[in-house]
Each structure stands twice: as structure tokens, then as C-alpha cells.
Amino acid sequence: MSRIPEETLRVADRLAAAMAREMRDDRVAGAALPLALLAALLARALYAPDLVVLGSLGLPLAPSAWWPGSGFRLSLARAEALALRHADGRFALEDAFASVFRGRFAIWISPAQVDATGSANLSAIGDWRRPKVALVGSRGLPDDAGHIPMRYYLPRHEPRHLPAAVDFRSAPGRTPEDGRRGRRRGGPEVLVTPLGVFRFRPEGVVADSLFEGVTPEEVTRRTGFPVTGLPEAGRTPPPTAEETAWIRRLDPFGIRALELLPPREARLAAAAIAEAEGEGM
């Protein structure tokens, strides 16, 4: 894994640990990207022993996935094949939504933009009809937003990812209409970035804790909206030895760091990881 800088892995580790610690009360967890899946796997290992983790959205993992020597881990080339080896069954995509609509589903989402109200954008930068940058699409965000607490993580904490208002609301945040149209559950809950853990409150975005070495000034400088609670914010505990050991076991190839790398470097790293995975078999 020579292509992934140690520092990048270290940031990925602290994101994964901070995300996993939020999942103590979760019932069913899914993921669209590797870092989010790692957080769910780590939570199941240490904080939520009854958590059902969907290794692929239709493949809930059996407890054996966490047993020593199971061979289960994050994978680029063999993600579905490894999940299948430990799957308790195979379910249609619709079934994952049954958990969403019953408020039992947990998922960490990494949008392109998150704003002060907790709205998130995964569709388009600029005007949706003629975007400056077209993104992958809102996918399940609009479905999730009305039913489950929304949890976001950003691999980079920069003003362009955290503007005062997102360009497109894939998932709406808190708005003045809240409550009037009978939203049953849901709404923005928490945001984890390389700078710290932030919570969405009716009064705005509040700093919960900041990672080692991060100053309140840095957060203010790198965020496109006001963040309150900075003076009182605690220190996010760094990954424990136990968390680190599980992270390395669940992701020996460093796949968790891909989302933190710039696109071109991420591709090089992904190709190198896939090659290393192939050799390791």
C-alpha cells in the first residue's frame, strides 16, 4: 500500500472510529462506499453486537464474518463475493427500504455538499438543469431523509463542501416547513469530517468535538457557515488500540483511504490495491 500516505490512513481511521461510535443503538446498517461500510463493521465488532450489517445492500452478514480467520474484509474486486460467503440470505433492494421506512436503517452518506440547515447534495453543483458539475445522483437520500436520522461524513472539510446553502437538496435539512407537512422522523443528525464531529440542532450546526490538533479558528476558516459551540467542544478521542486493531483486520489493504484521496491518486491506489488483493488470494 505504498501509494497511500500514512497520514491519509490515519485520518481515515479516525473518521471510521468516530462514525462507529455513533452507531451504538442502530439496528440495520447499509453503506454505499467503503468507509461507511467499515464504520458499520467496526460498530458491529465493538459497540452494537446485534447490529445487522448489509455487506452489499441485499446481503446481510452473518456473525461468522467477524470471527477470527473468517477472511471477511473490505474488498474492491471481491466485495460481493466475500459478502456472499457470509450472507444470511439474499434480499431485494426493496427490503432495505422496508427498514428505512420503519426507521430502523442507519447509513453514513458522503454528499458533495452539506449546508448549515443539514441539507445535502449528491446531484449537481450549480443549476440542476445545466450543472457546472454533474454528480452521481441523489439515490436514496430523498427516501432516507423523511424517515431516518441523516448522518453525513466528508473526506475533506473545505468551504466548498460546506456552503451556506447547497445547490440542490437531495435530502432536505431543517426548514421552516418542518412539522407542517407531517415529516414523521428523520432530519439531519450528525456530520463527521477530518476536523471533528458536528451536530445539527434547531439553532444551527454545533461542534461536538474536534480531532487532535484542530483549532476552533481552523473550523471557522474552513466552513462556509457559522459553527457554534467551538469554545466548549471537547477533543474527539483518537482511535483506541482495539479500534485500530479491528480497522486493520477489517481493511488490511487500506481501502478506507480511497475516498480521502484526490480522484487521480485514488484511481492509482485502487488499481494497486486490486492487484495486491489478487496476489493475496
Place this chain on the structure above:
Amino acid sequence: MLASLTDVAARVREASKAGRLVAFGGSGLHRKPLRAAEAIAEAAVPDLRLLAPLGGPEVDLLVLAGLVRRVVFSYVGFEFLGVAPAFRRAREEGAIEVEEWSEFAILAGLRAGVLGLPFHPLPGPATGDLARTAPLAEVRSPYAPHEPVAVVPALAPAVAIVHVPFAREDGTAFVPGDPYADRLVGLAADELFVTCDELVGPGEVPGPALFLAAEVTGVVPAPGGSCFTASPPFADLDVRGAIDYLESVEARLARPSARAAPGRAGGGRGR
């Protein structure tokens, strides 16, 4: 019940002429019927209207070939490798029409398609800006008239194409892995074609069936038909192949004159 990729392209051409949707199974970089998409590109079927619940390279290569008029989608991407480059460029240039639905809204529309209903309710009010980008509507519950219910119109593609690892000649299709939304995609369509890595005999049951013979219009034997996308147990995701595709498309998009040429997924590993 055996069919060829030429048959599939011919049925897709009919769909296109009638202004109907063509839908693909799989998700992102998993079990994408890329060989079939290439055949459609090679047959140069114009004015395609694609339905991509969880789209990926199949949408991208048809957009690259300049054959797509409209895409109904909730996601088109390459998973951890990011955005689909030709689809992205076409959206940015306004070269294609798009309807962006949510993931479940598409499942609901397909469900209405399966059942022959005109529309399908969504659980909870429509949220966010999707109301502007998808044909959502609102009805009143006949049982609780004060309660507005968001609905989406039925999605009934003329043709659905799903890649599976195993199929029998009679049409029975087997997917030991994640079925994604494939059953809804397949059953909502007038005609369902499956491409398969391996044709199995009548005595074999290689895992649970995803489609019964009666549900399938035609089976196309296509070993390695998912190209660089994964099709367990036959194919891992070919990460290098996916990156090669992205780089070749990006190189082509950088040359302004050479846009509309038949897309090829390449990377078909012989097995």
C-alpha cells in the same frame, strides 16, 4: 428461448421507435449487462430512453455513443471510482434529457409497472428538490382525506436486460448473489432478456432462481457478458478494466470532434 444480442438490439430499436423505456439490471459496477449495451451501441440504435435505477457503465457507454435521448435515474456512477464521465459531460452540456427520481421512487414506479397500476404511493411526503426533477404528484387518501400522499407514475419499460451468472435454455435465471432491484426491473418490462455467463442443463439448480422461465423472453449466452463489472461466482470486479474504461472515455471527451462513436466496455476477460 435462446436469443442473440442481435435480437436484443432489434427489440431495443422497436422500443426506441415507440418512445418507450429500456431498463438495465445490476448496480453500479456489479452485474451490468455490458455486452448487451455494446451490441446496442454497435447497432447504433438512436433516441434511447434509458431507465437506470442504479446505473453505471451501461448508461455511460450508450451516452458516449451519442444514442441516448433521455435518462430516468437515481444514480449513475462507478461506485468508489466516482462519476460516469460521458453521462456527466452530457448532463453538463445539456446534451441529454434527464429525470432524476429517488431510488425508492423508481422501485415504486416499477412496482406499479409490475402490477399494471397507473401510479404508486411513496411513504411519506416528497422531500427535498426531487419534486422539481421527477414527475411526482400528490393525491388525497380516500381513507384519510386530510392526508396528502405523494405518488409516482408507473414505470413499464418495453425491454429490460439483466445479466445473470447462470440460466437454463428455458429462461430460468439464477443469481446466487445480490439481486439488487432486478426482479422489479425484469417483471415491470414487456419483454425481459437475460444474458448469462453460463448456460446450465435442466438437471442443475445453481442457486436460487431470480426469474422463472415464464418470466423471461429470451436467454442470451454471453460468457463474460458483464465485461469489467463483477458477476460472482464467475467474475470479480476488474478494477483495472473499469479504470481503463474511465481513462479512455476521458481521453475521448477531451477531443471535441470524436464524441459519437460506438462505446465499448472492453476488458472482457475470457474465462
